[in-house]
Amino acid sequence: MSKALQSQLLKTISVKIPKDCQIQKVNLKEIIKLMFSQKKYFQDLEYLSSGAYALVLKAKNTQENRIVALKFLTSTNQEDANGIESIKKEYEMLQKFGQSDFLVNVYDCFYLMEEDVEEDEEGNEKTILTEEKSFFVMEMELCKQNLKQLFDFFRNTQSPPNEIKEVIAIQMLEGLNNLHVKNIMHRDIKPHNFLVSPSQTYGFTIKLCDLGFASAVTKSKSHYLSKKGTDAYFAPEVEKGQSRIQSDIFSLGLVLLELDNLNVLNDNWIDLDTKAEIHKGKAIASKYQIDRKSNIYKIAEICLKPNYLERKSSGDLLYELINLHGQPLKFILRSMILKEQIPQQSQYMAQILLDNTDQKIKKKDTEKQFVNKEILSKLLQSLFENNKYVNNFQILNFGSFGMVLSTKKVNLNNKEIALKIQKIVNDQEIQNEIRIMQQLKTPLVVQLYDHYVIEKATAPEKYVVFELEKCSCSLQDYLERQTKEGEFSDEQKLNIALQIIDSVNYIHCFNIIHRDIKPENFLVCLDGNQLEIKLCDFGLSVQLGKDCEQIEVQCMVGNMTYSAPEIIAKEDDQNKIYSKKSDSYSVGLLLSLLDNYLILNEIVGITFPSMAFEQQNEPFNNINIKRNSEIFKFIKLLVVWERVNRASLSTIVEQNTNQFKSNQNKMKKILSQDYLGPIQNVETVNIGSVAPLISQNQIPIQDIKKILIISMKELYKITEFQVVEIYLKYNNIGAEGAKDLGTGIAQCKNITTLTLDLYWNYIGEGGAKDLGTGIAQCKYITTLTLNLRYCGLDYDAKIQLKKFLENQLQAKITIY
Known part of the structure; x- marks a missing residue:
């Protein structure tokens, strides 16, 4: 394109860009110049929209013969060590959920590189690309209208019937649920960030977009200490600097309320007074004559609970609204059956x-x-x-x-x-x-x-x-997300490393070898106050006899990348040796990835097997990994070619007793109770004695046990039960009795649901503290209900007890 045409295009587009957009005329001139130099197949550029940090242009991709939206982003955060690279997160997230019809489709992404001029040997100037990245560009499906514009259209014409409004709400929830089931929070839910695409069913499809603030929920406390998004749609906890996945639900509630009352609520309906009364739970838009009997209002009312714990999940709300809607949907859901x-x-x-x-998998299995x-x-x-x-x-x-x-x-x-x-x-x-x-x-x-x-x-x-x-995500996903966030400290990594060692050593205590140690087979739980790593997928595991230290099989099982030398370095006709120490080697490789994710992630498939074949005495001789960390001390002991010189996990645990659960006396007691004894190797011997699998219409092996007791004397009975109800009204147990009750409950490690009614028992603050300490030992509790009315506790004491228990348990806690 000639400079004259570029100048005309610059003039046409620049007058339409709002002043609050970071990309102004100077940037636009550079964009046009680079696009027609590096991406000539995009033609007919037109202005579509812009935000604070991005510009969106309409264009024709002549290579693919499609009309698209091009979103241009530039990094304005000078403190961001990765610069513009962090902006790629939006594209990667949208690509990850590209199978959903209710998230905007992203076709491609690329960088526009800065250019320079140099002279050739004959003195002629030529343009070259530098290694400096100028703009990040996403090529997306074209949606000419956003939900805000659709709202304005309805206000100026006629509000749609309730059926259509409910369909819009269902599509919005489906788009959000596609993120939330993967533990991704959006952090900027508002009408502008839902786009409207033409559809043959209802005439439209609502698509969630603009994941620029989106984040995986990767903090140990399941929230982000930051305040990102649009102020009017902030949840109460976001105002305090804590963004949670439930914060999206609150923001969506405001959008749903506006959708349901377009003729009553104008653009600026969320003023300070309205916002304050909703945040404090006093009322919802009390000064407006809104419809408070509609199906959408029923959903919005749940979304707008001031306490984030009282808001239902996007999946529950979606399910509930579909049932309220009561009519078959004309589109297929992707997040829910x-x-x-x-x-x-x-x-x-x-x-x-x-x-x-993969075609190889199709043929093989x-x-x-x-x-x-x-x-x-x-x-x-x-x-x-x-x-x-x-x-x-x-x-x-x-x-x-x-x-x-x-x-x-x-x-x-x-x-x-x-x-x-x-x-x-x-x-x-x-x-x-x-x-x-x-x-x-x-x-x-x-x-x-x-x-x-x-x-x-x-x-x-x-x-x-x-x-x-149910856990939050795999360790592989967690490492990928956390590394992108740039907030992964050595302390956090060490905490994960200790839990990995702990979990594998725990199964070794049962003489079980896993045989498929890899990041995908560790799950991460983020719902509580402490991040937890859990070992999973025992499909390839075997349990050895008491006097057996290894098994030898000809066929290799498990992931080749993380296999020990005594497995991967063997010829096809040679036996592969599986033992606790082969697991230990795999753990060492996993710790290496954990401590050096950015260095190793792309090369583990080559690097890890190469070390096994090359018989390296020192791990990672030719790769510049971190060697001064606490984790590397473990790596040196575990990633050892000679099996006899390789440390066992039990040795590491025994030498660091304070850091590991699997060496504690409590754990040893569990081992003695739950050990079933060795089973024969399923690959070489028929199990025979193992009970047959249980069909759907038969009694399951592990039935959930429930008990109700009404006396302290019966407390000993609750040991083996999962659902426990204790009713001790008017028993006058006092502070000492509350301490005994807490001690008794603490012995019941299997409890998942505990209901405790101590109505009119004066236990005081000391008794409540002892009771709470006992309950906190039951780590499997997910639902806890305490009736402490007339127990000598004021409101503050109950709140303090609840906070203590919330810090100790991953549970929904209700205290009366």
């Missing part, structure tokens, strides 16, 4: 799997694959017919060999759990995995609540359903 949409959702999932599964849409449909249907669950199944993950859903289990007091569903090819392997998991009952390992087999609905195929503890 709907009973009436099972055939379409199964077809969609099967097609996605077929399109994305055809019998294990999970891609038959008819079977998928029957499987999902059977879940709805099972009365064990609240019928709200959200899709966490699905792949060629299984799927993971989240739901709530009825007889666990509607506790949220994960359902891992996989096809049974070898009964003995599944039996082995179940037997191993039934022995492992500490926070170091993902807990198995129950399991059963689905076979009648899917005959002749069989599928096993594992009911598992």
Whole structure:
């Protein structure tokens, strides 16, 4: 394009850019120049919109023959060590959830590089690209209108009927839920950040966009100490500098309220008085005559709870609004299974799997694959017919060999759990995995609540359903997110490293070797006050006999990248040696990745196996990793080629007793109670004695036990129960009795739900403190209800007790 045409384009676009946009005429001139120098296939540039930090232009991609939106971003944060690189996060997040129809589709992203001029040998000037990045550009699907503009259109014409408003709300919730099920919070929910795309169903599709402030929930306290987003839509906790995933729900509630009352609420309806009364829980838009009986208001009212703990999740709200809507949807959900949409959702999932599964996997493991849409449909249907669950199944993950859903289990007091569903090819392997998991009952390992087999609905195929503890994300995802945030301290890394060592040493205490140590097989729990790392996926694990230290098999199992030399360096016809020390080597490699993620992440597939083949005496001889950290001290002991010279995890734990749970007396007691004894190697010997798998219509192995007691004398009975109700009204137990009660409860490690009614028992602040200390020892409690009326406690004392328990337990706590 000639300079004259570039100048005309600059003039046409620059007059439309608002003054509050960081990209002004000087930047725009550079953008136009670089685009027509480096990306000539984009033509017909026109102004679309702009924000504080971004400019959006309409363009035609002549290579792909499509009309697109180009979003230009530049870094204005001089303190950001990575500069403009941090802006790539928005593209990466949108790409990650690109399968959703309710998130804006991103086709591509690229940098516009700064240019320079140099002379060639003949003295002629030529333009060259430097290594300096100027602008980051996202090529996205074109949506000409945002929700704010749609609201204005409705205000100027006619407000849509309730049915259409509810469809808009459902689509907004579906877009947000696609992020929240992956533990991603948006942090800037407002009408401007929902785009409107034409659709053949309702005439529109609402798509969530602009994830510039979005963050994975990776803090140990599940919140961000920052204040990002748009002030009018801030939740009360955001005003205090704490952004939580529930903060998105509050912001959405404000948008829903506006959607439902477009003729009453204008652009500036969220004034200081309205905001204050909502934040304090006094009223919702009391000075406006809004519809307080609509379905949308019922949802908005839940969203706008001042206490973030009282707001429901995006998935629960979506499920609730769909039920209130009461009509079949004309679009397919991607974040949640709907009973009436099972055939379409199964077809969609099967097609996605077929399109994305590596051809080598398709050929190698055809019998294990999970891609038959008819079977998928029957499987999902059977879940709805099972009365064990609240019928709200959200899709966490699905792949060629299984799927993971989240739901709530009825007889666990509607506790949220994960359902891992996989096809049974070898009964003995599944039996082995179940037997191993039934022995492992500490926070170091993902807990198995129950399991059963689905076979009648899917005959002749069989599928096993594992009911598992739900966590936030895998360690691999956590490392990726946390490293991008740039807030990963050495102290945090060491905390994770200690938990990794602890969890693997714990299973070694049972003579169990994992055989598939990798970052994907550790899960991260972020719901409590302390980040927890939990070992998972025992499908390849084996339990050795008491006098057995290793097994030898010809076929290699597990992930090759993290395999020890005595496994990966063997020829195909040689036996591979699996032992606790082979796990230890894998742990050492994982710690290396943890401590040097930016250096090693892209090269682990080559670097780790190479060290095993090259028989290196010192780990990472040719790579400049951190060698002065506390974690490297462990790496030096574990990443050792000669197995005999390699440290065991038990030795490391015993030499650092204060840092590890798996060496404590309490843990030793658990080992003595839960150890089931050795099982024979499933790869070489038929298990035989292991109980058969349990079908869906039979009694499960681990039934949830519930007890009600009404006397202190019966306290000893609660030891083996998970759901415990204690009613001691008018018992006059006093402070000493409260201490005894706390001591008794502390012995009950299996409790998940505790209801304690001490109405009219004067226990005082001292008794309450002792009682709280005892309850805090029950780390599996997820729901705690205490009635402490007329117990000699004022309001402040109850609040102090609640805060203490919230710091100790990952539980929903109610104190009266």
